[in-house]
Amino acid sequence: MLQLSSVYKVFNEGTADEKVSLQHINLTVEAGDFVTIIGSNGAGKSTLMNIISGVLFPDEGEVMIGGKKVTTLPEYKRSKMIGRVFQDPMAGTAPSMTIEENLAMAYARNRKRSLRNGLTKANRTFFKEALSSLHLGLEDRFKAKVGLLSGGERQALSLLMASFTKPDLLLLDEHTAALDPSRAALITSLTKEIVHANGLTTLMVTHNMQQAIDLGNRLIMMDKGQIIVEVKEEEKKTLTVEGLLQLFQRIKGEQLVNDRAILS
Amino acid sequence: MYAILSAMDLGVIFAMMAIGVYVSFRILDFPDLTVDGSFVTGGAVTTMMIVGGFNPFLATLAGLFAGFIAGCLTGILHTKGKINPLLSGILMMTALYSINLKIMDQSATVSVANEETILTSIRNAWEALGLDDLLNSFFTMLGFGDDLPETWSVLFVIGALALMMKGLCDWFLRTEIGLALRATGDNKRMISSLSANTDWLTILGLGLSNAFVALSGAIFAQYNVTADIGMGIGMIIVGLASVIIGEALFGTKSIARTTLAVFLGAIVYRIMITFALKIDIFDPGDLKLITAVIVIGALVIPKVVDRQKEKVRKTKRRKAAIAALQRKDDDVASTKLGL
Numbered sequence A: 001m002l003q004l005s006s007v008y009k010v011f012n013e014g015t016a017d018e019k020v021s022l023q024h025i026n027l028t029v030e031a032g033d034f035v036t037i038i039g040s041n042g043a044g045k046s047t048l049m050n051i052i053s054g055v056l057f058p059d060e061g062e063v064m065i066g067g068k069k070v071t072t073l074p075e076y077k078r079s080k081m082i083g084r085v086f087q088d089p090m091a092g093t094a095p096s097m098t099i100e101e102n103l104a105m106a107y108a109r110n111r112k113r114s115l116r117n118g119l120t121k122a123n124r125t126f127f128k129e130a131l132s133s134l135h136l137g138l139e140d141r142f143k144a145k146v147g148l149l150s151g152g153e154r155q156a157l158s159l160l161m162a163s164f165t166k167p168d169l170l171l172l173d174e175h176t177a178a179l180d181p182s183r184a185a186l187i188t189s190l191t192k193e194i195v196h197a198n199g200l201t202t203l204m205v206t207h208n209m210q211q212a213i214d215l216g217n218r219l220i221m222m223d224k225g226q227i228i229v230e231v232k233e234e235e236k237k238t239l240t241v242e243g244l245l246q247l248f249q250r251i252k253g254e255q256l257v258n259d260r261a262i263l264s
Numbered sequence B: 001m002y003a004i005l006s007a008m009d010l011g012v013i014f015a016m017m018a019i020g021v022y023v024s025f026r027i028l029d030f031p032d033l034t035v036d037g038s039f040v041t042g043g044a045v046t047t048m049m050i051v052g053g054f055n056p057f058l059a060t061l062a063g064l065f066a067g068f069i070a071g072c073l074t075g076i077l078h079t080k081g082k083i084n085p086l087l088s089g090i091l092m093m094t095a096l097y098s099i100n101l102k103i104m105d106q107s108a109t110v111s112v113a114n115e116e117t118i119l120t121s122i123r124n125a126w127e128a129l130g131l132d133d134l135l136n137s138f139f140t141m142l143g144f145g146d147d148l149p150e151t152w153s154v155l156f157v158i159g160a161l162a163l164m165m166k167g168l169c170d171w172f173l174r175t176e177i178g179l180a181l182r183a184t185g186d187n188k189r190m191i192s193s194l195s196a197n198t199d200w201l202t203i204l205g206l207g208l209s210n211a212f213v214a215l216s217g218a219i220f221a222q223y224n225v226t227a228d229i230g231m232g233i234g235m236i237i238v239g240l241a242s243v244i245i246g247e248a249l250f251g252t253k254s255i256a257r258t259t260l261a262v263f264l265g266a267i268v269y270r271i272m273i274t275f276a277l278k279i280d281i282f283d284p285g286d287l288k289l290i291t292a293v294i295v296i297g298a299l300v301i302p303k304v305v306d307r308q309k310e311k312v313r314k315t316k317r318r319k320a321a322i323a324a325l326q327r328k329d330d331d332v333a334s335t336k337l338g339l
Helices: A045-053 A099-110 A121-132 A151-163 A181-198 A209-214 A233-237 A241-252 A257-263 B002-027 B035-051 B056-079 B085-103 B118-129 B131-142 B153-174 B176-186 B188-192 B198-223 B235-250 B255-278 B284-338
Strands: A002-011 A019-029 A034-039 A060-065 A082-085 A169-173 A202-205 A218-223 A226-231 B109-111 B226-228
Touching: A002 A045, A019 A045, A019 A060, A019 A226, A034 A045, A034 A209, A045 A060, A045 A082, A045 A169, A045 A202, A082 A151, A099 A121, A099 A151, A099 B176, A151 A169, A151 A181, A209 A241, A218 A233, A218 A241, A226 A241, B002 B035, B002 B153, B002 B176, B002 B198, B002 B235, B002 B255, B035 B056, B035 B085, B035 B109, B035 B198, B035 B226, B035 B235, B056 B085, B056 B118, B056 B198, B118 B131, B118 B153, B118 B198, B153 B176, B153 B198, B153 B255, B176 B188, B176 B198, B188 B198, B198 B226, B235 B255, B235 B284, B255 B284
Parallel strands: A034 A202, A034 A218, A082 A169, A169 A202
Antiparallel strands: A002 A019, A002 A060, A218 A226, B109 B226
16 A cells, blocks of 8 residues: 655755654555554654655655555645644644534545535535544534634544545554543544544554554554564564563664653 | 715725735735735726726726736745745735736826716616615605715615625635635645645635735726726725724624625724714825724734733632632631630
């Protein structure tokens, strides 16, 4: 479904701030895979997401989605195939528009927008049904402006908007990191449910090792712009946080001082 | 009475401009100064075509279209040229001054005094209906007999046209493209992750906004029987004043409600100005100054009021908290005494 071959990205090239963010990354994701991505700050996780979604273009290498070369396809064209949830709960929804209008915009994702009414009766019924799958009672607040919702509710709505058109690829960029623990747990379980129900090919960046182990069928760990650990389906089932840390230490030969703090 | 009615005539003409400003300023969150130029462009194209013998309705439509193009160019400057929104508008406004002079054949005014304009056609059709007599006799009955306007046609027919344009705007903002346009002003990052081309939407939105403005300019020039190269100066502020006054007085609950508020805001603004100019201390030349003061007031006063309210609320809450604490102390004291 997704194929990255030798993707290389450098920022501020030729200056004192030069930083190689991705060092010739190769990654193949099959249809139906749910890959969790972990790594410390500056490992290149977000850059990877931005290159897959088309916000950034790689300096070298190629990106293929569904067998089609999309390396330099702009974001607005590529996002017909890609659903995305951002870390910031404010980023994925339009605050001054209503819940139904937000859903209508997401619904129009994979077709050409026209002068058709964005909110027909049939659409509304479908939206209500989809909303009720979140179990948050949002279907009763259909005409409320999204700016009035809490961060958790907005993130749940973003998740629905990113996924309910069944995109080829779902990108989750630390989408539970900005929420309090109970809300984060809710979004995590919704994620599991939605990805499973629709069989979506998913990439999820997270800072939380336990979450990375619990979700998905594959796990990759990034460090300094490289994929340093790849754990496949069978192996992943028996993986623990301790095991993951040991794996990292063995490969890098360095102490994970910072990452221990995240476990707590 | 007469003064109020002519203020309302102007109000409905400017209402279309105000709705245009609403689209750029509020929907797209783009303070677009092209307005000062495109208002004149609309008037210039229309009057020149009328003088050239074209059908006045066709000429007005052409004026609207010229405004659309001007707005699109501002959008292109901003999105493709990566020029800051305010600067793109200022650049376009400045360029339009020369372009407008070119359209007007290098003369500062174009008169349509002896031509058929849409307003003369409307007036003729209106008078054939005999509605003026009806309305006049009604107002004579109410005691306004010696203070009646020449025609009611502008208020009713142009008012209806302005409401129709408002309806068109409401409809458009509910379509799939319209929703994406609104999201472009609200959360650009989100809507481009939902496969909308925000550059194209910004260009389209500014085009539509300036089409409304130019239509308003085209009708204003016919109402005044002259297009004047300077008639657009300060127009953006007039538009903003109408938007802000309308929103404050009539609410912003939904899009249709807000555009109605802007429509009414334009009329209220005109009436306010008429009264202000009636006060002897003001000269007609003070018009722009008064407008600027109104806008500044409308922008600043609500914030000051809010801050004041917040202050009062906080003091109240603190007092209540202190009182509650004291009561607790008293309770504790009395229980101790009881022991």
